[in-house]
Amino acid sequence: MSDDVYTARLEGPSPAAQVAKDLVRRGIWAAPILMLIGTAIWGTDGFFSTGYGIGLILFNFALSAFLIASTSRISLSLMMAAVLFGFLIRLGIIFIAVYAVKDAGWMNLVALGATIIVTHLGLLFWELRYVSASLAYPGLKPGTSKSADQTNQSFLNKEHSQP
Amino acid sequence: MSALASTLAQITDAADAQNVEAAGSAGFAYGLAAIGPGIGIGYLVGQAVQAMARQPESAGQVQTTMFLGIAFTEALALIGFVVFILLKFV
Numbered sequence: 001m002s003d004d005v006y007t008a009r010l011e012g013p014s015p016a017a018q019v020a021k022d023l024v025r026r027g028i029w030a031a032p033i034l035m036l037i038g039t040a041i042w043g044t045d046g047f048f049s050t051g052y053g054i055g056l057i058l059f060n061f062a063l064s065a066f067l068i069a070s071t072s073r074i075s076l077s078l079m080m081a082a083v084l085f086g087f088l089i090r091l092g093i094i095f096i097a098v099y100a101v102k103d104a105g106w107m108n109l110v111a112l113g114a115t116i117i118v119t120h121l122g123l124l125f126w127e128l129r130y131v132s133a134s135l136a137y138p139g140l141k142p143g144t145s146k147s148a149d150q151t152n153q154s155f156l157n158k159e160h161s162q163p
Numbered sequence: 164m165s166a167l168a169s170t171l172a173q174i175t176d177a178a179d180a181q182n183v184e185a186a187g188s189a190g191f192a193y194g195l196a197a198i199g200p201g202i203g204i205g206y207l208v209g210q211a212v213q214a215m216a217r218q219p220e221s222a223g224q225v226q227t228t229m230f231l232g233i234a235f236t237e238a239l240a241l242i243g244f245v246v247f248i249l250l251k252f253v
Contacts, residue, residue: 019227083233095244
């Protein structure tokens with residue numbers, strides 16, 4: 001069993017990448033609404049700060065999924081390492097991104113902070129609706145379940161590659 | 164005049180010390196806020212990797228659940244981060 005954990009790898013389209021794609025698509029769809037709300041509450045600064053916050057969150061989701069998808073094809077242990085160090089790296093990137101613009105004239109930190117929390121949790125709960133609704137692959141429309149089935153069947157580990 | 168200058172210097176020093184203290188506290192709070200999600204993500208991914216290795220046929224579902232779990236756990240760290248920037252910069 002321990003050998004499997006260290007050497008097993010996954011193949012096929014990554015479900016994490018597909019979920020992240022859904023999250024980003026919904027985020028882009030919801031961005032104008034959130035930016036209008038930000039403008040109504042904080043004015044022009046709120047508009048730009050909200051947009052910046054949404055961009056950060058979507059980038060964070062995309063980077064997280066990219067790390068999982070790319071490393072799981074190499075090995076599960078590498079995926080675990082990438083997720084853990086990716087957590088640190090992504091927090092660092094968010095910190096640098098916020099620190100770089102904190103004094104900008106168009107930045108409202110309260111709006112940015114509220115956007116980060118609301119967008120992150122909102123998109124996740126939105127996605128979770130699809131997870132709960134579909135016992136197969138969350139966030140995926142029925143039409144795309146073919147690729148998910150393919151994913152499921154094509155996961156290999158060294159059982160398949162070993163003679 | 165010199166008395167006024169020294170009083171101003173003392174006030175400035177006190178304000179600086181207070182700022183340094185506030186920055187240190189905010190950083191400490193952020194560090195504490197990141198510990199919990201770090202442990203949570205480590206445990207979550209460890210269990211998911213074990214599940215995927217034991218049952219490769221369900222790896223897709225496990226990976227999806229893992230991804231969402233990571234994102235939810237990370238929300239705690241993001242809340243800590245937002246509190247940090249509000250304490251530090253606002």
